Amino acid sequence: MTLNRRTLLGTAAAGALPLVTPMRAPRAQAGNTIRIGVLTDLSSLYTDLAGQGSVLAARMAVEDFNPGAKGFNVDIVSADHQNKADVGSTTARTWYDRDGVDAIVDVPNSGVALAVNQITREKNKVMLVSAGATTALTGASCTPNTIHWTYDTFSQAAGTGRAMVAAGGDSWFFITADYAFGHALEADTEKFVTASGGRVLGKVRTPFPGTTDFSSFLLQAQSSRAKVIGLANAGGDFINCVKQAGEFGITRRGQKLAGLLVFITDVHGLGLQTAQGLTLTDAFYWDRNDGSRAFSEKFHPRNRGIRPTMAHAGVYASTLHYLKAVEAVGAEKAKADGAAVVAKMKELRTADPLFGEGEIRPDGRKLHPMFLYEVKAPNESRGPWDYYKLIREIPIADAWRPLAEGGCSLVRT
């Protein structure tokens, strides 16, 4: 923002002619500066699991990549989409049209991700989704400009959903956040439940965002007498559901809660006393190996002590891989043709300290194993954020929706 524009603004505010931003005035930028926009939730219920931490993760990826030594510059901008598709798509449009942004990363909230997905393709830029979850991004809505990195609703259903059914939970009631993500998570889990002979007794959709009192939905779940109450929501919604279920004695009457998308920040918010014994599926745990621990040590002091979630890890790794591809195609070409960068990303094998080596499928799906964890009891935990014990690794073949089933038009059959 230049001083000049602010003075103009003063005039506009005074009621004179609105001398607003000229039509074609991308901010001063050399052809070799790549601009990455972190579009995330900075104010609402996903702010801990993504939010500022995602901005930091993108920054750390740039620092570790050190673009200066490779002949181009990278800068990071960020914005809050408030979990509203219209805010997100307006931001994306202005970023691409006016502000010279080349790639948008993170995008928690599937509804926003789908809206931005469309615009990204139209403008031939790049979108790297980490915290958005809907499988539509690599299915019916797949584009040559989008990579879906960390997890999706299929991987969560395949992990937690399958584990719950295997443990005898064969009748389900869903409490579903009413937007693309909740619907997709519910649908994917339902498939696993019915495929293994279970039944879905009912479902209720909760307004999103903005529901804080889940008690009446929980009572509906209770009256269904399902063995498992599937929580197809995330972040603050999930935390509230678990707490209020406790308050109404629902778990004491023998029904089980299944959190289908749980982040370590949620477990932290609930406390081990409440969260112990929960089964959850995660793509990244900070204490899994040396690479993840080293990253976490650098990350959490800069993120108000909050350890990295899988969303943060995905932002870091996808940004890093994107920059490698930019280097390979050249910054100038990368700015002009987003699809070319994404094609290069699919061509190169991925390698980073958090997810190890891997690859990206033609439909844009990044492949890595997922992990089934159980939350420790308070007496098992030996330090801050020591929350998970590994139950088992879910191999790539089981974790992701088979390529042919997604219906992505980029896949040649």
Next chain:
Amino acid sequence: MDTIFGVPAVALYGQLMLGLINGAFYALLSLGLAVIFGMMNVINFTHGAQFMMGAFVAWMLLEWLGLSYWWALLLAPLIVGATGVVIERLMISRLYRLDHLYGLLLTFGLALIIEGVFRNLFGSSGIPYRIPDQLQGAMDLGFMFLPNYRGWVIVASVVVCFGTWFVIERTKLGAYLRAATERPLLVQAFGVNVPRMITLTYGFGVALAAFAGVLAAPIYSVNPNMGSQLIIVVFAVVVIGGMGSIAGSIVTGFGLGLVEGLTKVFYPEGSATVIFVIMAIVLLLRPAGLFGRA
């Protein structure tokens, strides 16, 4: 397990109890609106924001001063009520000679300011406020599970509503108030300071909203938007009840809470709209409201 019309009794009673709690908030808030409207002919759009402020002040008292829930229940209404007094003196009092719609617009603007400030300071995700230790836990009544705190909410609001009704309808102070509404000049001539009475009435109405906010803090997450959605429903409650009567607004509040609770059991999809539908029907049959004077 017993069932009633195919619904397990546990769930039915549970939903009715939740409905009663919502009704408690409707009653407290519409009561505050009715008190203010009766005295000043102003619809206080800021009411939702003041409800939210009550919850936030309770949280601040706990976090910053270490004062417990019980202190908050006493102090938060006083503090928020005091801000109400300031608002009335500085702004609303300038509008009495104008069309009443300006009062609505002014308080709407104030609501935007207050909510915006809190959103900037505290984010919009909401902050947790613990249920006080004395009210932790729940009673298993056999036919239902009653969390202690929720039981307390119902008791506290009934007591406060009844107390307000008693003061206004059955005491000398209340008689002055009612008289000042009808004939302000005459009451002034009897030596009552009517402008001050108006100011204090506004402060009291606001304090009622803040009291409701403190009650709500432990069960609804404390967030800047908690009041604005609620207040529009309360407007509908007020239209249904009619502004005329204090008792009417209390009864309508609790009654509609119960209706909403029942809807959640038998037709959950309609629970968000049932109050508005009732409002439409009441407008057709009795435009002045159930307890209103045309």
Next chain:
Amino acid sequence: MNAVPLSQRIAFAAMLVLIVASPFVLYPVFLMKVLCFALFAVAFNLLIGFVGLLSFGHAAYFGMGSYVSAHAAKVWGFTPELAILSGAVVAALLGAAFGWLAIRRSGIYFAMITLALAQMVYFVCVQAPFTGGEDGIQAVPRGHLFGVVDLSSDFALYWVVAAVFLAGFLFLYRVVHSPFGQVLKAIRENEARAVSLGYRVDDYKLIAFVLSAALAGVAGGTKAIVFQLATLTDVNWPMSGEAVLMTLVGGIGTIFGPPVGALVIITMQNELATILGAWVTVVQGGIFVACVLAFRRGIVGEIQAKLGKPL
């Protein structure tokens, strides 16, 4: 239009010049947003400014117009002009139903009833499958005007939006200055006298309400086509507040006030967003309060009073 005062002719000419010239200088998407909201505010002003009814629920008609147009364009494959038209028709029907209920009361009750009914529409939109819930209706095609003219470029679409705005603006100007409009003003000034003169006041109010709702629907539908998106934001109560604010800032009951108000408010939202971030709501609230306390005539109202000529 022979009886149009010179001041209004000059103002109209100036507006026309601005509309024609600005897309060559400014970001067209921004300008289209201004025009959509200007039309929305003009529609709202018909009620508050010329009948004296404060509707606090115009988001319902704006949002419904937006949803129906988006659905028609996307699912039924309507051309944009038909999509917007269908949005307007649905908004008009909704306005007829709600207006019929709301005009039973006046003043503050009217405001509260319209607000509550609009909130009911909001809740229905949250649940109804066709609105896409929290995701809204996305990727609405801009399509081809009359099936012929490609609107995918912002520049092409801009002229359509400008034409829609001007048509709506001139239509309401005509309505306000017709004998019908005179009766509306009579109702505003003294309803009892209008009744005693034998006018069926309720019919007049209802017709004005339906017209206002229909045009709000046009504004919403056009916005859906421009942004290729219809969401709950369009139908939620803050949207009603925006219409009130724009009209108040520009000048209630003036012809050119609402467009000026829309321009000022949208510019502020757009430009201050980068500087003030989330404080924009607070600033808007402050403007509300300042207008009510000290600036009740609004920008155009003040100019009008200074010049002593109608604008």
